[in-house]
Structures are given as structure tokens and as C-alpha cells.
Amino acid sequence: MNWDMPNPFVIDIKVGADDIDGLGHANNAVYVSWLERCAWRHSQNLGLDLAEYRRLDRAMAVLRHEIDYLAAAYEGQELQMATWIVESDQRLKMDRRFQLVRPEDGATLLRAKTTFVCIELSSGRPKRMPTEFVEGYGQALQPPFPLEL
Secondary structure: OOOOOOOOEEEEEEOOHHHEOOOOOEOHHHHHHHHHHHHHHHHHHOOOOHHHHHHHOEEEEEEEEEEEEOOOOOOOOEEEEEEEEEEEOOOOEEEEEEEEEEOOOOEEEEEEEEEEEEEEOOOOOEOOOOHHHHHHHHOOEOOOOOOOO
16 A cells, blocks of 8 residues: 555444435535544544543543545545554643545545544543553654655
8 A cells, every 4th residue: 555654553434324415425524433443442542542541530622623635535445544643742732633535446536634622521621641641652653654635
């Protein structure tokens, strides 16, 4: 696969009937749910699942999405979503990049960047990342992403 960066974390996605909107392609809001699914699976892979978030009373919450929709996805298509952690101040904020690819022809359907902020679950307020976040997410931190959105 022609990924934008080396060593992606990748999930497989199959476009279902419920993903399709009135225009006959995957709805843009569905792409956002795929971003979330990919980010969560990567976090779980790094040992930072919902149980750990609750134990630490911390979570990484979406602050901002930047999405470039480059091509449509259609029902039945098999896709792959990749993510990389590309920036972290190791205090409050972390950035992920995403790339959605259709393997059958190698087309990139989406590129996105999501900025997360660490919050305290019990208050919903921004709170410094615990050591477990700094170390867990830090192990996946990549060099700067070469393409700007």
C-alpha cells in the first residue's frame, strides 16, 4: 500500500448499506466515525483502552478535525484506514493523521488530521496527560507528517 508515512496502524473497513446516503455514496459523517474507530483501535493496541481511561480519570477528546474528502466510497467496497500520531506536547495536546485508501486501485479517499486534548473525565476539563498517556502514545509518535492539509 502506498501510505503517506511509514509504519501505519491500519484497520479494515467494509462500506455497509447503512453508510450510504441519498447521493449513493458513503456519507461524510460516516467517514468521521471511521476516524474515531481507527483512533480507538490504535489506542487500545497501545494499552490505552476505555477501562484504563476510567482508571486514570483521563481521556483524549477531539478538539478539532480537518478533513479532505478526496473521492467517494460505495457500498460493498473494502477500505483501509491508517493512522499515525504525529505530534504531542506531552502535556495537553496530541495530533493524529489519517489516510483512507481503497486497496483495489490504491486510491486515497481521505486525508485528515485530528487534534485531541487531554481531559479529566470526572470534570470534563483539560488536564495534564498522565505518565501512562505520555509513555503509551509516545511509543507511537512519528516524525512530522510530510503533507499539510
